[in-house]
């Protein structure tokens with residue numbers, strides 16, 4: 001083995017992402033049946049060093065494996081262990097102390113079990129100390145992070161749950177960070193301070209799209225290993241305001257119309273578990289409501305990449321690196337009159353995807369070419385169309401066809417946007433409508449769509465990362481790289497990776 005110096009150790013570390021190392025003394029070996037034979041055959045005192053490492057498996061999954069080295073010389077063995085432990089301790093990006101929140105009610109209600117059985121043993125093996133809080137009610141984790149948590153004591157925060165639970169952590173951490181920086185979260189033009197603590201996600205929810213889109217799989221062990229090796233992935237966050245009042249942050253999907261209605265309907269069916277989304281999805285597809293309003297947006301300027309690119313955001317993404325925040329970045333003033341675009345119409349869905357929103361239901365996501373950390377969001381407008389056409393659009397989320405290549409769908413890469421539902425529009429806007437469309441036509445339309453007529457509703461709700469927003473008129477702004485995850489982005493085709501499968505030792 002000859003692991004005498006650090007230069008010989010580093011290739012091993014980089015290939016196998018060394019996790020931990022421990023010495024198995026003779027007594028332990030006796031207890032382990034698979035090593036008993038070795039011990040019996042060996043006449044002299046035997047020491048073993050067990051090195052745990054990460055092995056890449058299929059479909060972006062990672063597993064923990066171990067290799068045991070034996071040596072007759074106890075002293076030499078101890079020096080290997082000392083050298084390796086020293087190397088591990090020198091990796092400052094690895095977390096040593098984690099604050100963990102478990103949502104016992106997310107997804108299939110397996111969060112507690114998943115953590116205890118699959119994750120806690122790995123953290124213990126990697127010598128990570130943990131403070132675990134099982135949440136007792138919604139917003140428990142958010143409020144604890146906002147005010148009570150002693151964040152200085154930790155190197156990261158981990159949530160065991162779904163996108164809603166992740167959203168709680170994001171809200172708590174961002175709020176706390178802005179308060180510590182004396183910033184006003186109610187001002188949409190404020191340049192927010194990025195959170196220093198990284199967030200880990202152990203997927204145990206219903207969609208888990210943030211985990212899926214940043215790791216490539218929803219697997220608790222894989223996520224735990226990304227936390228242990230100290231990965232870091234910055235992520236954009238949208239702030240949502242209404243009349244200069246802060247409402248929420250969004251990192252994945254902000255959807256009005258179809259996805260808002262699906263969420264509203266599905267919340268009443270939480271008892272069904274994850275299948276509630278399919279049930280409500282089918283129901284809302286058949287209901288086929290459309291909504292009128294005005295979307296105005298600031299297109300992303302000076303960035304590389306478009307929502308129709310074939311290239312995807314992957315680990316070490318060059319688009320994200322190029323488009324990241326510039327030192328002089330400040331909020332672009334939002335005057336739609338001189339630099340924004342405005343679209344008025346009837347929409348089945350208005351979606352803003354700040355990342356791909358890939359998930360097991362749609363492995364390429366709502367906006368397959370969206371980027372995790374480029375400071376933009378993809379604004380997708382699905383205009384009123386037939387059920388058949390909408391089905392074609394939806395189906396394309398599940399196959400290789402381009403869901404934007406339809407004449408009723410448009411997509412824009414933006415840094416800010418606003419939505420105003422039609423019935424909230426100002427009198428002057430309505431007057432403009434009258435002029436544009438003619439009196440008879442507009443009154444006929446208002447009557448057809450007005451809720452008092454008992455027909456289609458005039459308003460939908462916003463689905464903000466799986467939470468329902470109470471306001472329909474909103475102002476959205478992207479904050480580039482506001483948070484960091486214990487992830488590295490989806491790795492390029494793992495199946496073709498040279499290190500996949502059984503390790504090949506290079507000595």
Ligand SMILES: CCCCCCCCCCCCC/C=C/[C@@H](O)[C@H](CO)NC(=O)CCCCCCCCCCCCCCC
Pocket residue numbers: 162163164206207208209252253259262263277278281282285357359361362365366391394395397398463464465466467
């Ligand atoms: C024919 C099959 C079409 C399948 C189309 C699948 C498109 C799926 C796109 C999923 C995008 C998820 C974006 C992530 C959002 C999360 O922040 C949020 C919180 O976890 N999850 C949801 O809101 C949960 C949203 C879940 C939405 C599920 C929609 C299911 C639609 C089913 C339509 C069936 C029509 C069948 C007609 C015969």
Ligand SMILES: Nc1ncnc2c1ncn2[C@@H]1O[C@H](COP(=O)(O)OP(=O)(O)OP(=O)(O)O)[C@@H](O)[C@H]1O
Pocket residue numbers: 102103104105106107108134135136137138139140160161162163164165166168204205206207208209465466
């Ligand atoms: N102890 C608790 N009791 C009830 N609700 C809770 C508790 N802890 C957290 N919550 C709330 O549960 C909601 C759903 O949780 P979570 O996101 O983990 O699962 P999910 O909705 O099934 O999954 P996904 O968001 O991925 O679709 C969150 O909005 C969160 O605020």
Ligand SMILES: [Ca+2]
Pocket residue numbers: 236353354355370371372373374375376377
């Ligand atoms: Ca983005």
